[in-house]
Amino acid sequence: MTSANRYLPPNTLNKLLKVLVKSESLLVIGKSVNLLPIYGLRLGNGPVKVLMWSQMHGNESTTTRAIIGILEEFKSGKALKILDQLSLFIIPQLNPDGSKAYRRCNANDVDLNRDAVSLTQPESVALKGVFDEFKPHFCFNLHGQRTIFAAGKKGKPSTLSFLSPAVNHEGSITQARLKAMQIIVAIKNNLSTSLRNQIGRYDGAFNINCVGDLFTSLGATTVLFEAGHYPMDYDRDITLNFVQDAIMTGLNVIAKEDYIHFSANEYQQIPENSKDYVDIIVHGVTISDGNETLKNQSLALQYEEVLDNNKILFQPKCLGYGRNLDIIGHQTFLISDLNIPDSIEFKTGKIIEIF
Numbered sequence: 001m002t003s004a005n006r007y008l009p010p011n012t013l014n015k016l017l018k019v020l021v022k023s024e025s026l027l028v029i030g031k032s033v034n035l036l037p038i039y040g041l042r043l044g045n046g047p048v049k050v051l052m053w054s055q056m057h058g059n060e061s062t063t064t065r066a067i068i069g070i071l072e073e074f075k076s077g078k079a080l081k082i083l084d085q086l087s088l089f090i091i092p093q094l095n096p097d098g099s100k101a102y103r104r105c106n107a108n109d110v111d112l113n114r115d116a117v118s119l120t121q122p123e124s125v126a127l128k129g130v131f132d133e134f135k136p137h138f139c140f141n142l143h144g145q146r147t148i149f150a151a152g153k154k155g156k157p158s159t160l161s162f163l164s165p166a167v168n169h170e171g172s173i174t175q176a177r178l179k180a181m182q183i184i185v186a187i188k189n190n191l192s193t194s195l196r197n198q199i200g201r202y203d204g205a206f207n208i209n210c211v212g213d214l215f216t217s218l219g220a221t222t223v224l225f226e227a228g229h230y231p232m233d234y235d236r237d238i239t240l241n242f243v244q245d246a247i248m249t250g251l252n253v254i255a256k257e258d259y260i261h262f263s264a265n266e267y268q269q270i271p272e273n274s275k276d277y278v279d280i281i282v283h284g285v286t287i288s289d290g291n292e293t294l295k296n297q298s299l300a301l302q303y304e305e306v307l308d309n310n311k312i313l314f315q316p317k318c319l320g321y322g323r324n325l326d327i328i329g330h331q332t333f334l335i336s337d338l339n340i341p342d343s344i345e346f347k348t349g350k351i352i353e354i355f
Protein backbone atom coordinates (compact mmCIF):
# COMPACT_ATOMS: atom_id res chain seq x y z
CA MET A 1 0.00 0.00 0.00
CA THR A 2 1.24 3.51 -0.78
CA SER A 3 0.05 7.08 -0.27
CA ALA A 4 1.02 10.02 -2.45
CA ASN A 5 -0.94 12.50 -0.34
CA ARG A 6 1.03 11.97 2.86
CA TYR A 7 4.27 13.27 1.35
CA LEU A 8 4.50 17.05 1.28
CA PRO A 9 8.08 18.10 0.55
CA PRO A 10 9.11 21.77 0.90
CA ASN A 11 9.19 22.35 -2.87
CA THR A 12 5.58 21.29 -3.30
CA LEU A 13 4.41 23.22 -0.27
CA ASN A 14 6.28 26.40 -1.16
CA LYS A 15 4.80 26.49 -4.66
CA LEU A 16 1.32 26.24 -3.11
CA LEU A 17 2.09 28.99 -0.60
CA LYS A 18 3.21 31.33 -3.36
CA VAL A 19 -0.14 30.85 -5.11
CA LEU A 20 -2.23 31.18 -1.96
CA VAL A 21 -0.50 33.99 -0.09
CA LYS A 22 0.43 37.49 -1.22
CA SER A 23 4.20 37.82 -1.46
CA GLU A 24 4.27 40.63 1.11
CA SER A 25 2.65 38.28 3.67
CA LEU A 26 5.24 35.55 3.17
CA LEU A 27 8.44 35.84 5.20
CA VAL A 28 11.53 33.73 5.68
CA ILE A 29 11.88 33.30 9.45
CA GLY A 30 15.05 31.22 9.38
CA LYS A 31 16.96 28.45 7.65
CA SER A 32 17.03 24.75 8.41
CA VAL A 33 20.20 22.75 9.13
CA ASN A 34 20.45 22.04 5.38
CA LEU A 35 19.80 25.74 4.67
CA LEU A 36 16.26 25.37 3.36
CA PRO A 37 14.12 28.46 4.04
CA ILE A 38 11.56 28.21 6.84
CA TYR A 39 8.52 30.26 5.83
CA GLY A 40 6.14 32.17 8.01
CA LEU A 41 3.07 34.04 6.90
CA ARG A 42 1.06 36.86 8.38
CA LEU A 43 -2.65 37.28 7.92
CA GLY A 44 -5.17 39.61 9.52
CA ASN A 45 -4.88 42.78 11.56
CA GLY A 46 -6.97 41.96 14.60
CA PRO A 47 -6.00 42.60 18.21
CA VAL A 48 -5.86 38.91 19.21
CA LYS A 49 -2.68 37.21 18.09
CA VAL A 50 -2.54 33.51 17.20
CA LEU A 51 0.68 31.72 16.28
CA MET A 52 0.51 28.27 14.74
CA TRP A 53 3.19 25.95 13.45
CA SER A 54 2.98 22.61 11.71
CA GLN A 55 5.38 19.85 10.67
CA MET A 56 7.82 20.40 13.47
CA HIS A 57 7.97 16.64 12.92
CA GLY A 58 8.68 16.10 9.23
CA ASN A 59 6.56 12.96 8.80
CA GLU A 60 3.41 14.66 10.16
CA SER A 61 2.00 16.37 7.08
CA THR A 62 -1.77 16.22 7.70
CA THR A 63 -1.98 19.47 9.67
CA THR A 64 0.13 21.23 7.03
CA ARG A 65 -2.38 20.10 4.42
CA ALA A 66 -5.09 21.48 6.72
CA ILE A 67 -3.32 24.85 6.74
CA ILE A 68 -3.31 24.83 2.94
CA GLY A 69 -7.06 24.17 3.06
CA ILE A 70 -7.53 27.10 5.43
CA LEU A 71 -5.46 29.39 3.20
CA GLU A 72 -7.64 28.31 0.27
CA GLU A 73 -10.73 29.22 2.31
CA PHE A 74 -9.32 32.68 3.02
CA LYS A 75 -8.32 33.17 -0.62
CA SER A 76 -11.82 32.30 -1.80
CA GLY A 77 -13.22 34.92 0.54
CA LYS A 78 -14.61 32.50 3.13
CA ALA A 79 -14.03 32.99 6.83
CA LEU A 80 -12.37 36.34 6.23
CA LYS A 81 -14.37 37.87 9.07
CA ILE A 82 -12.19 36.29 11.70
CA LEU A 83 -9.20 38.16 10.27
CA ASP A 84 -10.77 41.41 11.51
CA GLN A 85 -10.45 40.05 15.02
CA LEU A 86 -7.29 37.96 14.72
CA SER A 87 -3.71 38.46 13.65
CA LEU A 88 -2.35 35.13 12.49
CA PHE A 89 1.25 34.06 12.21
CA ILE A 90 1.46 30.68 10.51
CA ILE A 91 4.59 28.56 10.12
CA PRO A 92 3.36 25.81 7.79
CA GLN A 93 6.49 23.65 7.91
CA LEU A 94 8.93 24.28 10.73
CA ASN A 95 11.14 21.31 9.83
CA PRO A 96 11.67 21.40 6.04
CA ASP A 97 14.64 18.98 6.13
CA GLY A 98 12.63 16.38 8.04
CA SER A 99 9.65 16.98 5.74
CA LYS A 100 11.78 16.43 2.65
CA ALA A 101 13.22 13.20 4.08
CA TYR A 102 9.84 12.21 5.64
CA ARG A 103 11.29 11.78 9.10
CA ARG A 104 10.36 13.03 12.55
CA CYS A 105 13.64 14.71 13.50
CA ASN A 106 15.58 17.46 11.78
CA ALA A 107 18.75 16.89 9.74
CA ASN A 108 20.84 16.73 12.94
CA ASP A 109 18.55 13.95 14.19
CA VAL A 110 17.15 16.19 16.94
CA ASP A 111 13.50 16.04 17.96
CA LEU A 112 12.59 19.74 17.81
CA ASN A 113 9.89 19.16 20.40
CA ARG A 114 12.61 18.42 22.96
CA ASP A 115 14.65 21.52 22.14
CA ALA A 116 12.40 24.36 23.27
CA VAL A 117 14.69 25.67 26.02
CA SER A 118 18.03 24.30 24.84
CA LEU A 119 17.57 25.91 21.39
CA THR A 120 20.40 23.89 19.89
CA GLN A 121 18.82 23.78 16.41
CA PRO A 122 18.20 26.58 13.89
CA GLU A 123 14.55 25.52 13.49
CA SER A 124 13.97 25.89 17.26
CA VAL A 125 15.65 29.30 17.22
CA ALA A 126 13.40 30.39 14.34
CA LEU A 127 10.22 29.40 16.20
CA LYS A 128 11.32 30.97 19.48
CA GLY A 129 12.32 34.14 17.60
CA VAL A 130 8.81 34.43 16.15
CA PHE A 131 7.27 33.71 19.55
CA ASP A 132 9.36 36.42 21.26
CA GLU A 133 8.72 39.01 18.58
CA PHE A 134 5.07 38.30 17.74
CA LYS A 135 4.06 37.76 21.40
CA PRO A 136 1.04 35.52 20.66
CA HIS A 137 -1.91 35.27 23.02
CA PHE A 138 -2.73 31.83 21.62
CA CYS A 139 -0.64 29.09 19.99
CA PHE A 140 -1.67 26.03 17.98
CA ASN A 141 1.00 23.32 18.04
CA LEU A 142 0.06 21.09 15.09
CA HIS A 143 1.09 17.45 14.90
CA GLY A 144 0.14 14.03 13.57
CA GLN A 145 -0.09 10.84 15.62
CA ARG A 146 0.41 7.16 14.88
CA THR A 147 -2.34 4.62 14.25
CA ILE A 148 -1.79 2.91 17.62
CA PHE A 149 -4.01 5.12 19.75
CA ALA A 150 -7.54 4.43 20.97
CA ALA A 151 -9.69 7.24 22.39
CA GLY A 152 -9.97 5.67 25.85
CA LYS A 153 -9.01 2.11 26.82
CA LYS A 154 -10.00 -0.20 23.93
CA GLY A 155 -12.06 2.62 22.43
CA LYS A 156 -12.43 3.63 18.82
CA PRO A 157 -9.36 4.84 16.92
CA SER A 158 -8.24 8.25 18.10
CA THR A 159 -8.80 10.36 14.97
CA LEU A 160 -8.05 13.65 16.68
CA SER A 161 -6.29 14.24 19.97
CA PHE A 162 -5.65 17.31 22.03
CA LEU A 163 -3.63 18.45 24.98
CA SER A 164 -3.52 21.50 27.14
CA PRO A 165 0.18 21.25 28.04
CA ALA A 166 1.28 21.28 31.68
CA VAL A 167 3.14 24.20 33.25
CA ASN A 168 4.63 22.25 36.18
CA HIS A 169 4.89 18.75 37.61
CA GLU A 170 1.88 19.36 39.86
CA GLY A 171 -0.40 19.95 36.85
CA SER A 172 -1.57 23.37 38.05
CA ILE A 173 -4.30 24.94 35.95
CA THR A 174 -3.20 28.48 35.13
CA GLN A 175 -5.32 30.98 33.20
CA ALA A 176 -3.42 30.09 30.03
CA ARG A 177 -4.07 26.37 30.53
CA LEU A 178 -7.72 26.89 31.41
CA LYS A 179 -8.31 28.71 28.11
CA ALA A 180 -6.61 25.88 26.19
CA MET A 181 -8.92 23.37 27.90
CA GLN A 182 -11.96 25.49 27.06
CA ILE A 183 -10.93 25.81 23.41
CA ILE A 184 -10.42 22.03 23.19
CA VAL A 185 -13.89 21.38 24.65
CA ALA A 186 -15.43 23.83 22.17
CA ILE A 187 -13.72 22.00 19.29
CA LYS A 188 -14.68 18.57 20.65
CA ASN A 189 -18.34 19.56 21.06
CA ASN A 190 -18.44 20.95 17.54
CA LEU A 191 -17.10 17.68 16.11
CA SER A 192 -18.88 15.29 18.44
CA THR A 193 -21.64 14.22 16.05
CA SER A 194 -19.34 13.53 13.11
CA LEU A 195 -16.50 12.12 15.20
CA ARG A 196 -18.32 10.40 18.02
CA ASN A 197 -15.98 8.70 20.51
CA GLN A 198 -12.98 9.29 18.27
CA ILE A 199 -11.43 12.24 20.08
CA GLY A 200 -8.72 11.58 22.66
CA ARG A 201 -6.71 13.50 25.16
CA TYR A 202 -3.04 13.16 25.97
CA ASP A 203 -1.89 12.82 29.52
CA GLY A 204 0.79 15.49 29.45
CA ALA A 205 3.65 15.01 31.87
CA PHE A 206 5.48 18.30 32.23
CA ASN A 207 8.66 18.74 30.19
CA ILE A 208 9.87 22.31 29.81
CA ASN A 209 11.85 21.34 26.68
CA CYS A 210 8.57 20.56 24.90
CA VAL A 211 7.47 23.65 23.02
CA GLY A 212 3.87 23.61 24.26
CA ASP A 213 4.93 23.32 27.88
CA LEU A 214 7.40 26.20 27.55
CA PHE A 215 5.03 28.53 25.71
CA THR A 216 2.17 27.81 28.15
CA SER A 217 4.57 28.45 31.04
CA LEU A 218 5.36 31.79 29.44
CA GLY A 219 1.65 32.63 29.56
CA ALA A 220 0.58 31.92 25.97
CA THR A 221 -2.43 29.61 25.78
CA THR A 222 -1.20 26.67 23.71
CA VAL A 223 -3.33 23.91 22.23
CA LEU A 224 -1.71 20.73 20.95
CA PHE A 225 -3.58 19.23 17.98
CA GLU A 226 -2.80 15.69 16.83
CA ALA A 227 -4.21 14.46 13.52
CA GLY A 228 -4.68 10.72 13.92
CA HIS A 229 -6.15 7.68 12.24
CA TYR A 230 -9.65 7.25 10.84
CA PRO A 231 -10.52 3.63 9.98
CA MET A 232 -8.80 2.61 6.73
CA ASP A 233 -7.89 6.22 5.89
CA TYR A 234 -4.14 5.75 5.53
CA ASP A 235 -4.03 8.76 3.19
CA ARG A 236 -5.48 10.75 6.11
CA ASP A 237 -7.84 12.52 3.73
CA ILE A 238 -10.82 12.09 6.07
CA THR A 239 -8.74 13.12 9.08
CA LEU A 240 -7.59 16.15 7.09
CA ASN A 241 -11.16 17.45 6.90
CA PHE A 242 -11.68 16.94 10.62
CA VAL A 243 -8.45 18.64 11.61
CA GLN A 244 -9.10 21.57 9.28
CA ASP A 245 -12.53 21.91 10.84
CA ALA A 246 -10.95 21.71 14.31
CA ILE A 247 -8.42 24.46 13.58
CA MET A 248 -11.11 26.73 12.10
CA THR A 249 -13.37 26.10 15.10
CA GLY A 250 -10.46 26.96 17.39
CA LEU A 251 -9.86 30.23 15.51
CA ASN A 252 -13.57 31.07 15.55
CA VAL A 253 -14.05 30.57 19.28
CA ILE A 254 -10.94 32.65 19.94
CA ALA A 255 -12.11 35.42 17.59
CA LYS A 256 -15.52 35.57 19.30
CA GLU A 257 -14.18 34.72 22.77
CA ASP A 258 -16.80 31.97 22.84
CA TYR A 259 -14.52 29.50 24.57
CA ILE A 260 -15.26 31.10 27.94
CA HIS A 261 -18.61 29.25 27.95
CA PHE A 262 -16.92 25.83 28.10
CA SER A 263 -15.73 24.03 31.21
CA ALA A 264 -12.34 22.62 32.10
CA ASN A 265 -14.13 19.68 33.78
CA GLU A 266 -15.38 18.59 30.41
CA TYR A 267 -11.79 18.59 29.18
CA GLN A 268 -10.83 16.14 31.93
CA GLN A 269 -13.68 13.87 30.77
CA ILE A 270 -12.26 13.48 27.26
CA PRO A 271 -10.96 9.90 27.21
CA GLU A 272 -7.22 9.52 27.51
CA ASN A 273 -5.35 8.01 24.58
CA SER A 274 -4.44 4.39 25.05
CA LYS A 275 -2.00 2.36 22.93
CA ASP A 276 -4.43 -0.36 21.93
CA TYR A 277 -4.18 -0.74 18.15
CA VAL A 278 -1.91 -2.26 15.57
CA ASP A 279 -2.42 -1.91 11.82
CA ILE A 280 -2.91 -5.62 11.08
CA ILE A 281 -3.58 -8.83 12.97
CA VAL A 282 -3.37 -12.13 11.10
CA HIS A 283 -4.99 -15.12 12.81
CA GLY A 284 -4.21 -18.81 12.42
CA VAL A 285 -0.50 -18.42 11.79
CA THR A 286 2.10 -21.08 12.55
CA ILE A 287 5.04 -19.21 14.02
CA SER A 288 8.56 -20.52 14.17
CA ASP A 289 10.60 -18.52 16.61
CA GLY A 290 14.09 -19.88 17.31
CA ASN A 291 13.70 -23.57 18.16
CA GLU A 292 9.98 -23.27 18.87
CA THR A 293 7.08 -23.86 16.52
CA LEU A 294 3.71 -22.61 17.73
CA LYS A 295 0.47 -23.31 15.93
CA ASN A 296 -2.65 -21.17 15.68
CA GLN A 297 -1.04 -17.89 16.68
CA SER A 298 -2.16 -14.33 16.02
CA LEU A 299 0.51 -12.18 14.43
CA ALA A 300 0.54 -8.41 14.95
CA LEU A 301 1.96 -6.25 12.17
CA GLN A 302 2.56 -2.52 12.27
CA TYR A 303 3.15 -0.47 9.15
CA GLU A 304 6.42 1.35 8.83
CA GLU A 305 6.10 4.41 6.62
CA VAL A 306 8.96 4.62 4.14
CA LEU A 307 9.57 7.34 1.57
CA ASP A 308 9.78 5.65 -1.80
CA ASN A 309 9.83 7.59 -5.07
CA ASN A 310 7.81 10.58 -3.76
CA LYS A 311 5.23 8.30 -2.18
CA ILE A 312 4.87 6.85 1.26
CA LEU A 313 5.10 3.09 1.24
CA PHE A 314 3.43 1.23 4.12
CA GLN A 315 5.50 -1.83 4.97
CA PRO A 316 3.88 -4.33 7.35
CA LYS A 317 6.48 -5.32 9.96
CA CYS A 318 6.34 -8.05 12.59
CA LEU A 319 5.63 -6.63 16.03
CA GLY A 320 4.63 -9.65 18.12
CA TYR A 321 2.44 -12.74 18.30
CA GLY A 322 0.41 -14.74 20.78
CA ARG A 323 -2.58 -17.04 21.20
CA ASN A 324 -4.73 -14.16 22.45
CA LEU A 325 -3.38 -10.72 21.69
CA ASP A 326 -4.59 -7.99 24.02
CA ILE A 327 -4.72 -5.51 21.17
CA ILE A 328 -7.09 -4.50 18.36
CA GLY A 329 -6.21 -4.70 14.66
CA HIS A 330 -7.37 -1.96 12.29
CA GLN A 331 -7.49 -4.84 9.82
CA THR A 332 -7.74 -8.53 10.68
CA PHE A 333 -7.25 -11.50 8.40
CA LEU A 334 -7.22 -15.26 8.52
CA ILE A 335 -3.96 -16.47 7.10
CA SER A 336 -5.85 -18.99 4.97
CA ASP A 337 -7.50 -16.06 3.19
CA LEU A 338 -4.16 -14.49 2.32
CA ASN A 339 -1.94 -15.50 -0.51
CA ILE A 340 1.08 -16.30 1.69
CA PRO A 341 2.40 -19.47 3.40
CA ASP A 342 0.64 -20.14 6.73
CA SER A 343 3.94 -20.66 8.50
CA ILE A 344 6.07 -17.63 9.31
CA GLU A 345 9.54 -17.43 10.76
CA PHE A 346 9.17 -14.60 13.26
CA LYS A 347 11.65 -11.82 13.73
CA THR A 348 10.78 -8.43 15.20
CA GLY A 349 10.76 -5.87 12.40
CA LYS A 350 10.69 -8.46 9.60
CA ILE A 351 8.59 -7.31 6.65
CA ILE A 352 5.70 -9.62 5.73
CA GLU A 353 4.33 -8.89 2.27
CA ILE A 354 0.77 -9.95 2.99
CA PHE A 355 -1.00 -8.40 0.02
Ligand SMILES: [Zn+2]
Pocket residue numbers: 056057060142143144
Ligand atom coordinates in the same frame (compact mmCIF):
# COMPACT_ATOMS: atom_id res chain seq x y z
ZN1 LIG B 1 4.61 15.47 16.30
